[in-house]
Amino acid sequence: MFKNRQRLIPWYFALPGLLWLIVFFGIPLINQANVSLMTGDPEAGYELTWAFSNYTDAISEYWPQIRRSLGYAFVATVIALVIAFPLAYFIAYKAGRWKGFLLLMVVLPFFMSQVLRTVSWQLLLTDNGWIVARLRDIGLLADDGRILATSTAVIGGIAYNYLPFMVLPLYASLERLDRRLLEAATDLYASRATAFRKVTVPLATPGLFAGSLLVFIPATGDFINAALLGSTKQYMVGNVIQSNFLTILDFPTAAALSFLLIGIILVGVVLYSAILGTKTLTEAAG
Amino acid sequence: MAVTTPTSKVTEVVAPAGAGDRTARLRVWGLGLWSILAILFLFLPIVVAIIFSFNDPAGRFNFTWQGFTLDHWADPFKDPDLAESMKNSILLALASTLGSVALGTLLAIALVRHRFRGRGAADFFVFLPMATPEVVLGASLLGLFLVAGANTGFLTLFIAHTMFALSYVVVTVKSRLQGMDPNIEEAARDLGASEWQAFWRITMPTIAPGVISAAVLAAALSVDDYVVSSFNAGQTQTFPLFIFGATRQGVPAEVNVLATMLLLAILFLLGLNVAVQKALARRDAHRASD
Numbered sequence: 001m002f003k004n005r006q007r008l009i010p011w012y013f014a015l016p017g018l019l020w021l022i023v024f025f026g027i028p029l030i031n032q033a034n035v036s037l038m039t040g041d042p043e044a045g046y047e048l049t050w051a052f053s054n055y056t057d058a059i060s061e062y063w064p065q066i067r068r069s070l071g072y073a074f075v076a077t078v079i080a081l082v083i084a085f086p087l088a089y090f091i092a093y094k095a096g097r098w099k100g101f102l103l104l105m106v107v108l109p110f111f112m113s114q115v116l117r118t119v120s121w122q123l124l125l126t127d128n129g130w131i132v133a134r135l136r137d138i139g140l141l142a143d144d145g146r147i148l149a150t151s152t153a154v155i156g157g158i159a160y161n162y163l164p165f166m167v168l169p170l171y172a173s174l175e176r177l178d179r180r181l182l183e184a185a186t187d188l189y190a191s192r193a194t195a196f197r198k199v200t201v202p203l204a205t206p207g208l209f210a211g212s213l214l215v216f217i218p219a220t221g222d223f224i225n226a227a228l229l230g231s232t233k234q235y236m237v238g239n240v241i242q243s244n245f246l247t248i249l250d251f252p253t254a255a256a257l258s259f260l261l262i263g264i265i266l267v268g269v270v271l272y273s274a275i276l277g278t279k280t281l282t283e284a285a286g
Numbered sequence: 287m288a289v290t291t292p293t294s295k296v297t298e299v300v301a302p303a304g305a306g307d308r309t310a311r312l313r314v315w316g317l318g319l320w321s322i323l324a325i326l327f328l329f330l331p332i333v334v335a336i337i338f339s340f341n342d343p344a345g346r347f348n349f350t351w352q353g354f355t356l357d358h359w360a361d362p363f364k365d366p367d368l369a370e371s372m373k374n375s376i377l378l379a380l381a382s383t384l385g386s387v388a389l390g391t392l393l394a395i396a397l398v399r400h401r402f403r404g405r406g407a408a409d410f411f412v413f414l415p416m417a418t419p420e421v422v423l424g425a426s427l428l429g430l431f432l433v434a435g436a437n438t439g440f441l442t443l444f445i446a447h448t449m450f451a452l453s454y455v456v457v458t459v460k461s462r463l464q465g466m467d468p469n470i471e472e473a474a475r476d477l478g479a480s481e482w483q484a485f486w487r488i489t490m491p492t493i494a495p496g497v498i499s500a501a502v503l504a505a506a507l508s509v510d511d512y513v514v515s516s517f518n519a520g521q522t523q524t525f526p527l528f529i530f531g532a533t534r535q536g537v538p539a540e541v542n543v544l545a546t547m548l549l550l551a552i553l554f555l556l557g558l559n560v561a562v563q564k565a566l567a568r569r570d571a572h573r574a575s576d
Contacts, residue, residue, distance in 0.1 A: 009400065009481060010396045010399075010400035010401075010402040010405075011396075011402065012392075013392040013393065013395050013396035013400070014392070014393050014396035014397065014400075014402075014408060016388075016389050016392060016393075017389035017390055017392060017393030017412075017452060017456070018393065018408060018411070018412075020389055020448065020449060020452060021411065021412065021415065021449065021452060021453075022411075024427060024430070024445055024446070024448075024449040025414070025415050025418075025423070025426075025427075025449055026411070027430060028426035028427045028429055028430040029418075029422075029426050031426065031429050031430050031433060032422075032425070032426045032429050035429055083324050083327070084324070086317050086320045086321065086324075087320065087321045087324045087325070089317060090317040090318060090320070090321040091321070094314050094317055094318065095321075102321070102325070104556075105325050105328070105329070106325070106328065108328070108329075108332070108549075108553075109328050109329070109331075109332060110506060110510070111506060111510075111548070111549050111552040111553065112332050112335060112545055112546075112548070112549045113509075113510055113525065113526055113529060113545045113548070114510055114512065114526070115512050115526045115529045115530050115533075116335050116529050116537070116541060116542070116545045117331040117332065117335065118331075119335075119529065119533060119537055120330075120331035120332070120334040120335045120338075121331050122533075123334055123338070123349060124330065124331065124334060126349065160327070160328075160331075163324075163327075163328060164328070213417070217417060217418075217419060218419060218420065220419060221419025221420060221421040221422060221513075222419075222421075223421060223513070224512060224513070224530075228530075228533060237421075238419070238421040238513075241421050241422070241425055242421060242425075242516070242517075245425050245428065245517065246516075246517070251429065251432075254425055255425070255426075255429065258421075258422040258425055258426065261419060261421075261422060262418065262419075262422060265417070265419070269417075
């Protein structure tokens with residue numbers, strides 16, 4: 001009796017939270033899988049007909065948006081990495097007593113509404129604004145050139161939005177790095193550049209992995225930036241899922257696109273971890 | 287993750303003196319400059335948003351600088367819809383933070399402290415919502431509500447926010463638990479404490495800093511969420527939903543005021559969090575020295 005109770009204790013603790021996730025995350029996903037194979041129309045309702053053609057139809061109809069999502073997310077991830085790595089390196093090694101302050105500065109943007117920050121970018125990049133005028137002056141933009149409603153604005157907005165997610169894991173893995181290894185490398189006559197390439201970068205890989213995923217995954221599904229900084233020509237899968245679900249009420253297509261998105265992310269994650277040689281995904285995530 | 291600041295063990299590393307001294311100094315300056323620019327980039331839209339809370343726009347369009355005024359700060363709740371959306375957002379953040387912290391803390395304790403069948407699978411399952419794009423989370427949940435015939439509104443928002451904050455709470459509390467010695471709880475039980483007593487008097491006080499950080503994170507996530515809410519709000523407005531809806535006609539300057547206030551409130555909470563963490567650390571040090 002006592003023994004049995006002891007065994008049940010972990011379940012008392014785990015069950016409420018797990019049930020919440022099963023009912024409001026797991027079951028909805030299974031339901032969506034079901035919906036993605038339905039046919040019908042908004043008025044008459046939808047019925048399960050195992051219509052796998054929903055997936056091929058969704059791909060052929062929305063291929064530009066799917067390709068755009070992946071392309072934008074990839075470029076934004078690279079931009080975030082280029083901006084974040086030196087910053088994370090500086091905070092980890094050179095910031096001294098400013099370390100805590102700089103980390104706070106990195107996460108501070110999270111504490112102002114994301115939608116409003118994106119609206120602020122709208123103001124900054126507007127056609128008759130200061131930034132566009134200067135870019136026209138120095139010839140980087142044509143005289144009638146604009147930034148809003150271009151892919152530059154949307155990609156820049158995405159990179160901006162998820163930049164802290166790149167900085168923090170990079171910082172964490174650089175901070176953990178045993179610096180005696182670098183000393184050992186230079187003692188063994190490695191140049192600083194070689195030591196950086198052969199010691200620092202490989203040991204920062206878990207942070208690189210986690211950071212890239214934390215930027216890339218939400219970026220593929222993002223639709224705020226495309227909606228506010230782009231035009232319909234910059235719409236991504238997220239915008240299509242939203243409008244199919246909320247406006248057109250074509251639930252099966254929205255569901256099929258959701259699973260295509262998840263599938264693409266899974267394939268990407270597996271490929272990426274194979275390339276980087278990271279042992280397990282959860283290791284990088286935790 | 288975003289809230290706790292890991293403290294460094296290596297505070298100062300002395301660079302070896304020698305011929306590379308000048309290039310080393312140049313490198314540090316270059317890195318520093320790059321970092322300052324990166325942080326300015328992060329700050330630019332925030333600064334703009336704050337500045338435009340003092341703007342005196344002619345019409346509803348708060349797009350160009352017209353002149354300085356404190357009017358919006360004097361009466362930020364002028365627009366009843368905006369006031370209502372802010373009230374909803376705050377209530378929602380409070381409710382979903384309570385929900386996700388209660389469920390997530392217990393779940394984290396089970397995952398770290400207990401060995402049970404299916405623990406690995408549960409661990410992975412908890413990680414999944416964080417790896418799922420928000421638009422998919424929001425759409426799937428609405429799909430469930432449609433099937434169940436549930437009306438979307440405050441309750442469905444509460445369910446959604448508790449769901450997506452839960453995983454973040456588990457991760458934050460777990461990392462605190464992993465750094466803690468399980469023998470103390472065992473010692474307490476060996477000394478005759480019940481499971482319940484050991485939980486409230488040993489486990490909870492030790493993981494309190496992690497739980498507080500998780501709560502701040504959950505509240506920040508909830509108050510800022512647009513994507514998941516846009517699917518599950520029904521007729522209920524939240525602050526981010528109001529702003530997005532207003533972008534078509536122009537966002538009123540009162541929104542900037544409230545967003546700035548929210549930023550200050552969260553900074554205050556963070557400061558409070560740091561103060562509490564320090565007090566807790568002092569208490570622990572004091573106890574250890576007894």
